[in-house]
Amino acid sequence: MEAILKTKDLQFLYPAVEEGEKATAALRGMDLTIERGSFVVILGHNGSGKSTLSKTFNAILLPSAGAVYVKGMDTADEGSLLDIRRSVGMVFQNPDNQIVSNVVEEDVAFAPENLGVPTEEIRRRVDGALAAVGMSEFAQHAPHLLSGGQKQRIAIAGVLAMEPDCIVLDEATAMLDPAGRREVLSTVHRLNREKGITAVLITHHMNEAEDADRVIVMDDGRVVMDGPPREIFTRVEELRGLGLTVPDTVDLLDRLRRDGLALPLDALSVDECADAVAAALG
Structure with a gap:
C-alpha cells in the first residue's frame, strides 16, 4: 500500500533549558512508514517520544536530523508546508485550546477561511464536516456549552473541513470521561472506515488500541514493538516492563x-x- 507518512532516521532534540545542560533527545533515529487508509495507534509512557513524533507529522516540529515525508513531501521544505498541513490535520488533548469562535459552525469554518477557500465551498465543507461527526444539530450552538466529547468532535470537524488525507490525534481523549472517549473514537473509526482517512491515534489508554489495524509501542524515542493488536497485547510482561498496562x-x-x-x-x-x-x- 501507498505510504502517507514516512520517517527516515528521524531524530529530534529539545534544546537545553539552562546554560550548561545538555539537549534532550526525544527521538533517536526512527524509521517508520504509515500506510494510507490505515488506523494506527501509538503507545508509550510519558516521555517516550510519542507526542513529539506526532508533531513532526505536520511540521509543527522539524527534525533535528533525518527526515519526515508526507505524501512524499519533505516537511523541511518550506514550499510544501501548506500542502503538508492541508494533508495532515492535528487534534490535541484539550478541546478548549482548539476552539476559536463563539458559534460551532464558525469555528469549523475558521481553517478553510484562512486557506482562502471560496465561500460556497466553505458552506459545503462545514455542513459535511458537522454531519460526518454527528454534530449538525449543534451548528448554531456556543461551543463552551458542549460536553468534552462534543467539543472534541467539533475540533475533528474543523480538521475535516480542510479535507485532510490523515488525522493525527495527540492524546485527544486524555481529558474526556469514558462516554466522551467512546464518542470521539467512534467518530474517528467511522471516518477511517467510510471515508478512507488515515488515522493516527496517540494515547495511553490501552483499550483504545483494540480495534486498530496496527499498534506501535515507543520507548526512549524508539519503536520497540510494531504489529497488530492481537500480537502486541500477548506480550504482557514486555509491556509491563515498559511501564504500560494492557x-x-x-x-x-x-x-x-x-x-x-x-x-x-x-x-x-x-x-x-x-x-x-x-x-x-x-
Whole structure:
C-alpha cells in the first residue's frame, strides 16, 4: 500500500533549558512508514517520544536530523508546508485550546477561511464536516456549552473541513470521561472506515488500541514493538516492563492463566474474553 507518512532516521532534540545542560533527545533515529487508509495507534509512557513524533507529522516540529515525508513531501521544505498541513490535520488533548469562535459552525469554518477557500465551498465543507461527526444539530450552538466529547468532535470537524488525507490525534481523549472517549473514537473509526482517512491515534489508554489495524509501542524515542493488536497485547510482561498496562480483557485473562486456567491472551473484546473463559471452565 501507498505510504502517507514516512520517517527516515528521524531524530529530534529539545534544546537545553539552562546554560550548561545538555539537549534532550526525544527521538533517536526512527524509521517508520504509515500506510494510507490505515488506523494506527501509538503507545508509550510519558516521555517516550510519542507526542513529539506526532508533531513532526505536520511540521509543527522539524527534525533535528533525518527526515519526515508526507505524501512524499519533505516537511523541511518550506514550499510544501501548506500542502503538508492541508494533508495532515492535528487534534490535541484539550478541546478548549482548539476552539476559536463563539458559534460551532464558525469555528469549523475558521481553517478553510484562512486557506482562502471560496465561500460556497466553505458552506459545503462545514455542513459535511458537522454531519460526518454527528454534530449538525449543534451548528448554531456556543461551543463552551458542549460536553468534552462534543467539543472534541467539533475540533475533528474543523480538521475535516480542510479535507485532510490523515488525522493525527495527540492524546485527544486524555481529558474526556469514558462516554466522551467512546464518542470521539467512534467518530474517528467511522471516518477511517467510510471515508478512507488515515488515522493516527496517540494515547495511553490501552483499550483504545483494540480495534486498530496496527499498534506501535515507543520507548526512549524508539519503536520497540510494531504489529497488530492481537500480537502486541500477548506480550504482557514486555509491556509491563515498559511501564504500560494492557487492555482489561487481556489483564483478566493473564490473571486467570496465572491461576492455572489454559487461556489465550488474544481475546481482546469482552465477548471473546467471556467465550474463552467459558471454554476453559468447560
